[in-house]
Amino acid sequence: MIKTHFNDAIIGNSKMLACLTSKGELIRLFWPHIDYPQHIERMAAGIFYTGHKNSTSWLNGCDWHHKQYYVEHTNILKTICQSNQKGLRIEQIDFALIDKDILVRQYTIENTGYDKVDLGFMQYSSMISTNPELLSTLFDFNADSLIHYRHNYYTSISSEREVVQFQLGNNAFDSAASTELNGYDSIGMMNEGAISFNIGEINPGQKVNFNLFICLSHTLKGVKELARSCRQMDVGKEYENTASYWKEVIKDSRQLYTKDNDINELYKRTILVFKLMSDKRTGGLLASAEVDEGFTRCGRYAYCWGRDAAFITEALDTAGLTDAVDMFYKWAVMTQDEDGSWQQRFYMDGNLAPSWGLQVDETGSLIWGMYSHYRATDNIDFLRDMWESIEKGVEFLIRFKDEDTGLPKPSYDLWEERVGEHTYSSAAVYGGLKAGVEVARIMNANPDTIERWSRAATEMKEAIEKNFWKDEANRFIRSVRTKLNPWGSEHSQHTVIIKANDKGYYRDVTLEDWIIDVSLIGVTVPFKVFDAKDTRVRQTVEAIENALTSHPVGGIKRYEHDNYMGGNPWVLATLWVALYYIEIAEYDKAKEYLMWAVKSRTQLGFLPEQVSKDSGKPCWVIPLTWSHAMFVLVLSGLKDAGAL
DSSP: OOOOSOOOEEEEOSSOEEEEOTTOOEEEEEOSSSSSOBOEEEEEEEEEETTOTTOOEETTSTTOEEEEEEOTTSSOEEEEEEETTTTEEEEEEEEEOSSSSEEEEEEEEEEOSSSOEEEEEEEEEEEOOBTTBOOEEEEETTTTEEEEEETTEEEEEEESSOEEEEEESSSHHHHHHHTOOOOSOSEESOSEEEEEEEEEEEOTTOEEEEEEEEEEESSHHHHHHHHHHHTTOOHHHHHHHHHHHHHHHHHHSOOOOOSOHHHHHHHHHHHHHHHHTBOTTTOOBOSOOOSOTTOSSSSOOOSEEHHHHHHHHHHHHHTTOHHHHHHHHHHHHHHOOTTSOOOSEEOTTSOBOSOSOOOHHHHHHHHHHHHHHHHHHOOHHHHHHHHHHHHHHHHHHHHSBOTTTSSBOOEEOTTSOOEEEEHHHHHHHHHHHHHHHHHHHHTTOOHHHHHHHHHHHHHHHHHHHHHHEETTTTEEOSEEEEEOOTTSSOSSSSEEEEEOSTTSOEEEEEEEEOOOBGGGGGGTTTTOSSOTTOHHHHHHHHHHHHHHBOTTTOOBOSBTTOOGGGTOOBHHHHHHHHHHHHHTTOHHHHHHHHHHHHHTSOTTSOOOSEEOTTTOOEESSSSOHHHHHHHHHHHHHHHHTTOO
């Protein structure tokens, strides 16, 4: 089944992550990690009239009008489904228990019509199945629960009310729509099933409560035990406990509040997003909940990138969420390659994710991030724990050098599109080298090591100046020795043949790539190769704004001629420019970009990856953790300067 590419809402408990549409449909459920595996193929909840065949009305259907919002300052989602034609109003509340692998769906069904109705509740579910792991479904009479399972993943669906009918497979969705379920088989090798419940008679103006529980476990016994425990659950108490937990998360964070309520509410939502995107079991940081399982429009998003994480951890420290940063860098040490590098991206459990090439900026960024976290916390024990990893990482960066240019050897750029020697990647390597030098001094490392690392950083800065600054353009260029045509020979006449790897393979590359790219700001923010007031940096930022401002909606695009998803402005790119203006104390300009981002949030308060260049509305990946991180960094910078 092809799913929507938009997650309108997310809930979870940092071990489980659930994604829902604006109509309250549960479309994705990740467990036992927040990235993998995803269990749901399709799930639908509906109301039917008892005794009336073919009367099931699915709550995500066109018969209903929907309104959705979060319970204030929580990750508890409320969806209102209203049908004037049916005379029904259904309030659906979705939340995950904090300390148990249980998702609660709480329904309040109100008769807003003039006549008494006799209702039932229909629940259909289809789970992900692959041939090597053929998914099966059973109905357990003791737990009174529908259970889907594959290998060591068990998902049960049940209620405190007794199941009236059930069906496994055999076109269960059509049967559910008809209201008549065939429960002759109680176990089978199929991925779908349906169960129904009796709600009973509801008089005009009367409300009836109904709860649905989705439990997850690694064993059949475990999931049945959870399902049975739900029948005794005080749902009201669990709701209050969950709401209190999320409000405490906000309360315990840094109070970065302003006179602008929109900014304040976005900040609170950002804190809640950070918590959902930090894996409680491992510390991995999720770029975004998945939106494209089939690789139909992108390379997927539900992974951890070291580059994103370096910005995110900076924001976490800024927001006072230092424990999450501690956990992340312990996770990062675990994922580091033995040669000292970090690969492109990882699953939350630390395994290497599908990748297509090293991005050397990530190694530099992570070392820079470790030192940045130390500066935020002054925790020498953390630095001691990181020292071996930092040492390996710096030595890798020194080895990974093109002797012809003095720059890092060719690798993919931060947008993961081109192999080359890039300005941003070089700046990140410089930042990692400089951070390594500072850590080495604190750790009383061998003076020869400190001197050698310091010299490597100086040489990297000189190589950046020599290769990327162009007097004739009054700005930095994006790359040198770049593979602009990944599918064959370069189209440019200005090419050179370079060594691709140590097995004797070579490739042709374009000598220089002059495209204007927002990541050129990386030479000053955050890696401080050059001072923000350096004339060359100012001229480069001016070129960025002139070339990349998206008219008429505003915002900054990634680079010239960007065609990914239509070439829209990005929230993180726009806020990157804002960070530059904070560095040079031009706060009004920074505030303009900040407010553009604030206005780009979704109805539920999420920052997207991109904003439509045509409509100005949020588009593509929602929410993007990096976007939220940049928002916090800009907000903090302006707040600390007294500009907000």
